[in-house]
Amino acid sequence: MIEYRSIRVALLGAGSVGSQVARLLLEQGDELANRIGARIELVGIAVRDVDAPRDVALPRELLTTDAESLILGADIVIELMGGLEPARTLILKAVSSGADVVSGNKALLATHGPELFAAAEQVGAQLSYEAAVGGAIPIIRPLRDSLAGDRIDRILGIVNGTTNFILDRMDTTGASLEDALATATELGYAEADPTADIGGYDAAQKAAILASLAFHTSVPVDRVHREGITGVTAAQVESAKRAGYVVKLLAICERLADPETGEEGVSARVYPAMVHRSHPLAAVHGANNAVFVEAAAAGPLMFYGAGAGGVQTASAVLGDLVAIARRHVLGGPGTAESTHAELPVLEIGRITTRYAITIEAADQPGVLATIAHVFADHGVSVGELEQTINDENGRATLVIGTHEARESALAETVAALADSPVVTSVASVIRVEGAE
Ligand SMILES: NC(=O)c1ccc[n+]([C@@H]2O[C@H](COP(=O)([O-])OP(=O)(O)OC[C@H]3O[C@@H](n4cnc5c(N)ncnc54)[C@H](O)[C@@H]3O)[C@@H](O)[C@H]2O)c1
Ligand SMILES: N[C@@H](CCO)C(=O)O
């Protein structure tokens, strides 16, 4: 047996991910030591209550409620408590005491990322966070390392498993949002309070992290345009299906040049959108996640797999830990987060995409021409049109697909349609994403 030096690791939080990290560290100690060239010594696990019952048995002598003392003297701190505080303060303390940090805390990184990265850079510490987006799926490291020599143009991500499960269920069974959510809760996919998932907040945090990394620009979560799935109806999903599309909640990070000013900027946004069934993201079923990356030289790439789960996410945490530990063996500072580009973050009104608009209108001569004029007046070009007549009320339902249009022009078109005397109602507006 080779005598390795020890690297002291403190774990903060032993919930669904932390307890699996502890178990794997304890079970795989020898194997990890051989891979790293040093032994990982788990010096302690900070928990809220050392006597609380646990699904994973952990050595009692490692448990402590004193997280602050635990991090002093640790070489690497793994933060898996979640939430903004005390996680933020503890990570800052860890870094200032000379430790590297691994965290899966998307809420914290999307809110206080720049402060934490700056603190780490100041002392040459590493802050790694593969678990924060897409759970086990390698996406942070590919963006930061493998694609470091390429230019990322666009990312389309299905980064929330709960909402993907719900929308997939609506698509495959015709269920309403309420029924699909009830199934997700029953099967343990949705939290008791599903607001963060169905409101798009969780996906927006991940979009902020991905956009910051991909575009070397700090994109805080409050600059991410966010719409959740609460407005998605069974009728919308059915209509999308008839047209060959599926509705997905997408986190979109895009590099854009303003057509009028030529100014380059970035957009980060989350909303439900129609994706054509031929697009690889359409085949992402159940609670899986996938991140579709379009890079200038590499072309399209897709990263796919389990976006959540305690043991799966622990894999991402251990990957970061091993990478940092190897650096401890070799020496040298950590990789700083790059925000050198600092491109402007553009408002939603300045993006362009395609739209599908469902309109209820009178079934009378000239109605279609009037509606077509409203689109033309706002410079929005119509691509497809599907019309069905309801014999009972004598009204027409029109589903109009546009070509690429500016969001602000589309919003004005929709307002003008709603005001038009021939239009009974604008029943729904949904964006269409995933075009070349
Ligand atoms: N569960 C997943 O599938 C998943 C996936 C990706 C990322 N993450 C992220 O990983 C982190 C952990 O997630 P989780 O699912 O394990 O959460 P969890 O709620 O199961 O575990 C968090 C644990 O931290 C403990 N804790 C909180 N504050 C503490 C404090 N001040 N002192 C000591 N212990 C404290 C809690 O008691 C709890 O046991 C979160 O940031 C989460 O967003 C989780
Ligand atoms: N609530 C998240 C967990 C992973 O971040 C999801 O549904 O994907």
Ligand code: NA
């Ligand atoms: Na990941």
